Amino acid sequence: MIEESNLTSRDTYDLMATITDTLTSNRLQRQVLDRAVIRFAGDSGDGMQITGSQFTATTALFGNDLATFPDYPAEIRAPAGTLPGVSGFQIQFSSSDVYTPGDSVDVLIAMNPAALKMNVKDLRTNGLLIVNSDSFAQGDLNKAHMTSNPLEDHSLDGFRLFAVPLEKLTHAALEGLGLDAKSMNRCKNFFALGMCYWLYNRPMEHTYAWLDDKFRTKPLLAEANKLAMKAGYSYCEATEAFQVQYEIPPAKLAPGVYRNLSGNQALAMGFVVAAHKAGVPLFLGSYPITPASDILHELSGYKNFNVLTFQAEDEIAAVTSAIGASYTGALALTTTSGPGMALKTEAMGLAIAVELPLVICDIQRGGPSTGLPTKTEQADLLQAMYGRNSEAPIPVLAASTPGDCFWVAVEASRIALKYMIPVIVLSDGYLANGAEPWKIPDVNQIPEFHVRFVKDPEGFQPYKRDPETLARPWAIPGTPGLEHRVGGLEKQDVTGNVNYEPLNHEKMVRLRAAKVEAITQDVPDVVPAGDPDGDLLIVAWGSTYGSITAALKTARAKGSRIGHVHLRHLNPLPRNLGELLKRYKKVLVPEMNMGQLVMILRAKYLVDAEGYNKIQGQPFKVSELEGKIAEVLG
């Protein structure tokens, strides 16, 4: 129960620290904790994402469960030291289950005044604050619009402040290497990383190896960063200021082999596996867009896996090239974010009309228009469901965690190929960039779904359907005797000939809808987490999974009967959802949008579901959900 209460309030943190083992040496205390949240914050050029990733990799190898939240600006390098240039990386790691990167921060590393200003509000009371005191000159303060120096004005008195001259100390450590001042400065993030490794008693070997590999051709820089990191580690050990070192023992994860995985990596690998299971090449047509580009990068490196990647001239060419590839017999994929999704809508209609398999991944970000390119949101659900001209239904799936992205990729591909239909996969910036330990599945346990191309011209008709799935045959060019024409014009069922007759059109519209509905036979009934009936059902989708799971635990601990259904299949919805909604007195639908799933649920099931909406480009905090649940329960 300690773990659960710990999730709700950081105030219990200190209490917990005292009730866990406290080891005392001469001056040094060693506290065993269940979990910790660290945030590295600095200028875009300070290497905060690298620092955070290294801490994450080491922590994962150490065996903690973890969740990360990289939060960086859309500008590659805003002017140094300014508020818009602040980049952050947060990690929560624990000896028990981790569902989110954490609400409040235990340790904040702030490399300059701007980073301090933007992040200190999330640091818990009495939290550890490490500040690079070398960047608090008047000019630095001005850039952050600070009128007084926070290191001197007592505004940080509520925290355990360590003003560390990171630059001077790094320079001292690297003296004699022959590096210029600028290059030495660039190592200061590794000094800070070394401090964190000391604080949490982590080995540095993994980062040594990583540095050796990264700077293969520049061994001097590898050496410099290692020295800086060691210096940071030794600094903590030697300085009496740091009196506590923390232990966070490995988590008791299910047995198996694990790796660290981000949502975009998981999608890329999921599609490679899916194409393998289907026995066809994988084709990706894509145009670079944040936060989806990593999928293109990943898949472009997998050429020996029968993967074809095409960086198209625009979003429309990305999707239409994929349609061409699908027509030719590949598992075709296109990846994008909201603005690109908008550009692809006409082509999605074509894929629906010609009934070809296709997977469209929308890694959602804040909008409308260009919006918040690097921030997360879930506001493309209605676009995915309805954002096309005329009656153009499309199956929609959503991933709930970074690791789940892998399974959703496999499932979306299977549906697309089985039903000869385009499928939309919704992920978001939070899942795309966030990472978690992922238990590597045995690929042999994933069922094959080999596709069958039609070969026999005898009785072939391009729109003759499978009675069970309503799928039309996949007749690829190059097959003798199967020459036929398809296109975006309305067609006669069975023959596929162009046909404008009124009753035929209605028949085809209904058939395309029935095809989507037929997929319900492959959608498992949802089983709520928590209570199977009672006071409140939380219905949600996508990346809110972690926060809701954490909030559910604490809310149920208070005695209410609460269930949580997290929908992977958003279209078609699971068959038992309507019945399930009636088993609870109230239904709450938290979403990072203005209320899109709740609109669908209310319309489809006539249920008085209530929305809980956050549109800040940031994921839900567990405490926010706890507050809302308490309010709804009254």
Place this chain on the structure above:
Amino acid sequence: MTPTMTVLTKKDFQTDQEVRWCPGCGDYAILSAVQAVFPELGIPREKFVVVSGIGCSSRFPYYMNTFGFHTIHGRAPAVATGIKITNPELEVWIATGDGDSLSIGGNHTIHMLRRNVGVKVLMFNNKIYGLTKGQYSPTSEFGKKTKSTPFGSDTRPFNPIALALGAEATFVARSVDVFQQHLKDTLKKAAAHKGSAYVEILQNCNIFNDGAWVGVTEKENRSEHVVQLEHGKPLVFGKNRDKGIRLNGLDLEVVQLGNGIAERDLLIHDAEYRNPVYAFLLAKMEELPGFPTPIGVFRSWNDIAQYEDTIAAQVKDVTAKRGPGDISKLLRSGDTWEVR
């Protein structure tokens, strides 16, 4: 599967679908020429894929008894690129028009050409939007009165040949709907080309822009107004083949043969010439007063890799170096740890 060995005829490429172009449309002549040329290429019928966008020209696939894909407006080059990357063995032809290829699909057109995807493009240029009933197109003349330009077109037209050349197309040619033999010969040359082949076909729209190319097609004065580009031959034209085109500095000039000017003094056409200025001079010729309209192959560069071949070679190369991908190993790549 063994390829079809039977000898194909024009009939083999006709479908049972009723052709729905307006009577007298230039598209009929183009369809007839393509149906006549395809059987002569020695390619099994199932290897042909005809891809189109939207517009009158884009109904083409429905009338060709091959694999056919009538896609969406302007996007045929992108769909065709996906097809060629996935299966480079296919013989992919695009039917498109001046609006489809140069307006809504301009971006895809230039990028397909610069990549040199092995696709043949038949661009029907009638200088009008026909299917939407008569608006000006990107090739309509400046000042042209149409439904959407009642006081005359306000923009300069594209020169499709110059545009294709500028996009680094490796094969650029022009023919005319009613010049059946020339059209067939040009299509055969396009078919033989490795890489993107862009063929502008001057086509009459007898409903919305009748006489679009009357200066070129009118029997009486045809030879005065048209010069045939033939590789290795001088640029001669005129009823009596008594006029020629000569290079004068960086410009072209029309000269009268005789009086000391012989064919050897004229420009000898070299479709493989690498300096892009040359093909541009030919492309812009028709815009100069007193000059004929060139037809034939403006450029034919034969030593540039096809895009799909480069992709396939890279896949082969990486696979040879790393071995065929093992998905089990892929999932375990990077740092892993075991929980017991």
